[in-house]
Amino acid sequence: xxxxxxxxxxxxxxxxxxxxxxxxxxxxxxxxxxxxxxxxxxxxxxxxxxxxxxxxxxxxxxxxxxxxxxxxxxxxxxxxxxxxxxxxxxxxxxxxxxxxxxxxxxxxxxxxxxxxxxxxxxxxxxxxxxxxxxxxxxxxxxxxxxxxxxxxxxxxxxxxxxxxxxxxxxxxxxxxxxxxxxxxxxxxxxxxxxxxxxxxxxxxxxxxxxxxxxxxxxxxxxxxxxxxxxxxxxxxxxxxxxxxxxxxxxxxxxxxxxxxxxxxxxxxxxxxxxxxxxxxxxxxxxxxxxxxxxxxxxxxxxxxxxx
Amino acid sequence: xxxxxxxxxxxxxxxxxxxxxxxxxxxxxxxxxxxxxxxxxxxxxxxxxxxxxxxxxxxxxxxxxxxxxxxxxxxxxxxxxxxxxxxxxxxxxxxxxxxxxxxxxxxxxxxxxxxxxxxxxxxxxxxxxxxxxxxxxxxxxxxxxxxxxxxxxxxxxxxxxxxxxxxxxxxxxxxxxxxxxxxxxxxxxxxxxxxxxxxxxxxxxxxxxxxxxxxxxxxxxxxxxxxxxxxxxxxxxxxxxxxxxxxxxxxxxxxxxxxxxxxxxxxxxxxxxxxxxxxxxxxxxxxxxxxxxxxxxxxxxxxxxxxxxxxxxxxxxxxxxxxxxxxxx
Numbered sequence: 001x002x003x004x005x006x007x008x009x010x011x012x013x014x015x016x017x018x019x020x021x022x023x024x025x026x027x028x029x030x031x032x033x034x035x036x037x038x039x040x041x042x043x044x045x046x047x048x049x050x051x052x053x054x055x056x057x058x059x060x061x062x063x064x065x066x067x068x069x070x071x072x073x074x075x076x077x078x079x080x081x082x083x084x085x086x087x088x089x090x091x092x093x094x095x096x097x098x099x100x101x102x103x104x105x106x107x108x109x110x111x112x113x114x115x116x117x118x119x120x121x122x123x124x125x126x127x128x129x130x131x132x133x134x135x136x137x138x139x140x141x142x143x144x145x146x147x148x149x150x151x152x153x154x155x156x157x158x159x160x161x162x163x164x165x166x167x168x169x170x171x172x173x174x175x176x177x178x179x180x181x182x183x184x185x186x187x188x189x190x191x192x193x194x195x196x197x198x199x200x201x202x203x204x205x206x207x208x209x210x211x212x213x214x215x216x217x218x219x220x221x222x223x224x225x226x227x228x229x230x231x232x233x234x235x236x237x238x239x240x241x242x243x244x245x246x247x248x249x250x251x252x253x254x255x256x257x258x259x260x261x262x263x264x265x266x267x268x269x270x271x272x273x274x275x276x277x278x279x280x281x282x283x284x285x286x287x288x289x290x291x292x293x294x295x296x297x298x299x300x301x302x303x304x305x306x307x
Numbered sequence: 308x309x310x311x312x313x314x315x316x317x318x319x320x321x322x323x324x325x326x327x328x329x330x331x332x333x334x335x336x337x338x339x340x341x342x343x344x345x346x347x348x349x350x351x352x353x354x355x356x357x358x359x360x361x362x363x364x365x366x367x368x369x370x371x372x373x374x375x376x377x378x379x380x381x382x383x384x385x386x387x388x389x390x391x392x393x394x395x396x397x398x399x400x401x402x403x404x405x406x407x408x409x410x411x412x413x414x415x416x417x418x419x420x421x422x423x424x425x426x427x428x429x430x431x432x433x434x435x436x437x438x439x440x441x442x443x444x445x446x447x448x449x450x451x452x453x454x455x456x457x458x459x460x461x462x463x464x465x466x467x468x469x470x471x472x473x474x475x476x477x478x479x480x481x482x483x484x485x486x487x488x489x490x491x492x493x494x495x496x497x498x499x500x501x502x503x504x505x506x507x508x509x510x511x512x513x514x515x516x517x518x519x520x521x522x523x524x525x526x527x528x529x530x531x532x533x534x535x536x537x538x539x540x541x542x543x544x545x546x547x548x549x550x551x552x553x554x555x556x557x558x559x560x561x562x563x564x565x566x567x568x569x570x571x572x573x574x575x576x577x578x579x580x581x582x583x584x585x586x587x588x589x590x591x592x593x594x595x596x597x598x599x600x601x602x603x604x605x606x607x608x609x610x611x612x613x614x615x616x617x618x619x620x621x622x623x624x625x626x627x628x629x630x631x632x633x634x635x636x
Contacts (some may be wrong), residue, residue, distance in 0.1 A: 018399035032447060058497060093372045119325045134317065137566060138618060140610040143591055147332060149601055228456050232577050250458075254581075264466050271459035286519075288448070299473055306358025 030290070036283030039276055046093040056087035059244055070204060076265045080256045088249055089269050095157065095245035096277065099230045103164035104223030110169040111222075112208070112215060115176025116206060119184060120203060136170035145229065149238045157241055160233060164226045172218035179214050213291050220270040220285035224278055246270035314622045319617055325611040329604050330379050334372070383608055389601045391594075400605050403590065410481050415575040418506040423564055429514075430521025430560075431553045437526065443472035445518060453515030457574040461508040461581040468504060477501045479583035505582040509574060520563055524556035531555075557631050560585030565621035568614045 036258070046053060062082040070077045076085035118129035148163045184190060192202050208215070232238055234247025237255075241248060253259075253267035388400040434447045469478035476598065482488070482497040503584065528534070530554055538546045576588035587606060594602040 028358075032450070053488050065395060090326070134319045137322050138569065138611070138614055139325050139328070140569040140572045140607075140614055142569075143607050144328075144577060146576070146591065146595055147607060150598070160411075203625065204540070218334075229455075229573070231456055232458060232573070235456075236580060237576070238595075253463075259462060259466050259470055268461055268466070271462060273454060275455045275459055276452035279451050281451045286450045 009035065012046070029191060030287045031119075032283045033287035036287065039280035039283070043097055043273075043277055043280070046090055047097045048094075050090045050094065051149040053090045054084070054087040055217070056084045059083060059087040059091045059243065068264065076269055079180065079252065079266050080258070080261065080263060081252070082171075085249075085266055085269060086181060088244060089273060091247070092245045092249055092270065095243060096230065096247070096274065098226060099157070099161055099164070099245075099282070100223040100227045101275065103161045103168060103226035103230070105217050105228070106165045107168040108172060108219040110165065111172030111174075111176050111218060112211075114169070115173040116180045116203060116207065118173075119177045120181030120199075120207070122184075126177075130174075133170050133173045134175065136167075137174060140165035142229065145233060146236070149233060155224040156242065160230055160239060164229060168222050168225050175214060175218065176211070179211055179252075180207065183210060189285075193275065196230055213288055217285055217288040220281045224281035224285065227274060227278050246274050250274075255305060310626055311623070314619060316584050318619050319401070322611065322615055325615075326380060326383055326608060327376075329607050329611075330376055376558045383605075388605045391599055391602050400602055403602065404587070404605060404609065407587050407590045408587055410584065411579070411588065413506055414502050414584065415509060415571065415578075415588075418509035419513060419571050421567075422454065422510045423517050426514040426517025427511075427521045427557060427560060429524055431520045431548065431556070433518065434522040434525025434556070435528065435548055441484065442522075444524065449515030451515075451520045452511055453513075453519070454578075455512055457508060457512050458577040458581045460512055461578055464504045464508055465581070467622060476504055478504060481585055501584075505584055507580075508578050509571075511572065516567070517564075521560055523555060524559050525552060528556040533556070540544060554628075558625055561621050561628075562618075563627055565614070565618040568617050569610075572610050595633060 001107045005049075019170050043244070047145055051057065059081060064074065064078045064084060066078060066080045066082040068074055069080040074084050074086065076089065077089075078084055105191050114129055114133060118126045118133070121129075145167055148166075148297040149159060189202060192206050197206075231244075231247040231250065234245060235250045235254065239245065239251070239253065241249055245269075253263070253270070256263075256266075258264065258266040279281060309500050386401060388404075391398045391400055391403055413430065433439075436442055456625055465478040468476045477483070477500055479501075481501050482494065483501075488498045490572045534547060534551055537551050542551075544578070572588070576591055578584070579586045579588035580592050587609065591603065591606045593599070594606060
């Protein structure tokens with residue numbers, strides 16, 4: 001996930017109130033963003049109304065003959081336990097998407113809170129907060145997640161989400177802090193201070209709107225991280241083995257040696273969905289990166305990076 | 308010098324924080340090694356006998372928590388890591404870790420460094436020609452590869468190169484069990500063959516990120532005045548590209564590399580699990596499955612130290628390569 005975002009200090013956007021129409025338009029004109037958006041919308045529809053796409057209502061029930069090849073009745077065949085793979089895939093969308101969005105959202109909120117307050121408060125508070133950010137950045141998260149998930153009992157949905165939030169916020173916080181620092185002494189904030197605005201007003205109405213694109217990019221990065229990590233956790237069998245999600249499907253497929261026993265679809269299909277959802281977040285993220293740093297936009301003639 | 312001291316201070320503090328987290332998590336979470344061990348022995352041994360066994364292994368739940376904490380810190384530093392209470396009951400942890408470590412270093416270390424170097428070079432080339440063929444295709448491709456789950460790439464490779472080709476490349480373990488370990492061509496060949504697929508998995512999923520960051524750094528650097536200056540002086544493109552732009556664009560990537568090692572480790576756990584590769588990641592998975600608390604603690608400590616040491620090394624390398632970072636102090 002780290003690698004998807006620029007490591008250079010984000011270029012501060014020009015002025016606080018020139019968003020709106022341009023934002024949406026450049027989103028629609030960016031091919032990468034459009035592909036990412038379409039994938040995301042398809043998965044959202046699958047997650048909201050899975051019953052429209054399959055006649056099976058209980059995808060985990062062992063209702064069919066095991067290990068059927070793909071047919072018109074079972075599009076992707078059945079598992080060696082006798083479940084319809086397509087139905088599991090459709091119903092599994094919901095949990096994977098919920099994990100991504102909820103964990104991504106709260107991790108972003110946390111990184112904005114910590115990052116912006118560190119930059120805004122400055123002094124000792126900044127030292128302490130950046131220390132905490134750096135410690136969390138460096139502690140290897142996945143082993144920590146595995147250990148946490150094990151101790152907390154085989155992860156229910158909420159355990160998985162909480163663990164993802166705890167381990168997923170620090171990268172964004174670091175970026176938020178960098179950008180907030182670069183904004184701190186800008187004139188428009190200075191004038192707000194001179195006007196005698198309250199701190200909360202300055203932070204929420206003046207500072208945060210200028211950081212919108214970075215916040216969105218961060219959310220997408222955190223969501224990507226959550227999708228991949230949650231799938232990895234469930235694949236290792238640290239999720240709830242009875243839940244319906246792509247990661248759990250992968251776990252059972254691995255458990256039943258799906259690749260070796262001629263049912264590659266059982267393993268490939270959910271993995272493909274995880275990858276697609278991940279790609280959708282990554283593409284949107286990349287597009288937003290281009291958006292927040294004009295120097296990176298694909299252009300015919302080179303532009304100078306905004307200083 | 309002040310810079311070095313500050314970095315060392317940070318190193319010690321982070322290590323301490325990680326070790327403390329490591330110490331307190333098991334003690335705040337439900338369940339205990341005693342219960343786990345009892346479940347594993349199917350209640351055949353009496354609780355008293357089990358407790359005695361654990362005490363012999365250095366498990367002292369009744370002692371003052373402060374004393375336990377200090378003991379634990381001391382043990383972590385002196386390498387007195389105790390014995391496993393998992394599947395290899397009673398085996399010293401130093402020995403278990405010692406057996407797994409070379410495999411992880413060899414496989415994951417080499418694949419990661421290769422991916423980093425290859426990614427950086429490709430990124431330089433892609434960033435150099437804005438709007439060129441390379442620049443219009445590569446970013447999209449690598450955005451996609453870097454979003455792929457590690458384990459799934461591994462499964463895909465197993466399917467294509469091992470299952471479909473009838474075992475053309477081995478899909479598990481570190482070498483053929485029929486080969487005697489030693490410095491023989493058969494053994495080395497076997498080790499290499501077994502490393503191809505897992506190594507490739509790590510390479511494919513890791514390289515994309517480096518291409519993208521390097522490209523972005525390159526673009527930012529190319530807009531600098533000294534590049535323009537170089538052009539004005541009439542330097543060759545080659546010289547500007549490698550000696551002016553790439554060298555500077557590489558610096559942020561270097562610190563990014565150290566920071567990303569945490570993610571590399573997470574990928575390694577999944578890859579080693581998929582390929583049954585007996586490295587540290589696989590060991591952690593097994594330790595978790597068997598609730599082997601001492602082993603888990605040591606492994607987590609080692610992962611943290613690995614990341615911290617590389618962050619420190621990259622910091623020093625950056626300080627050495629880039630005078631500006633020294634000036635900031």
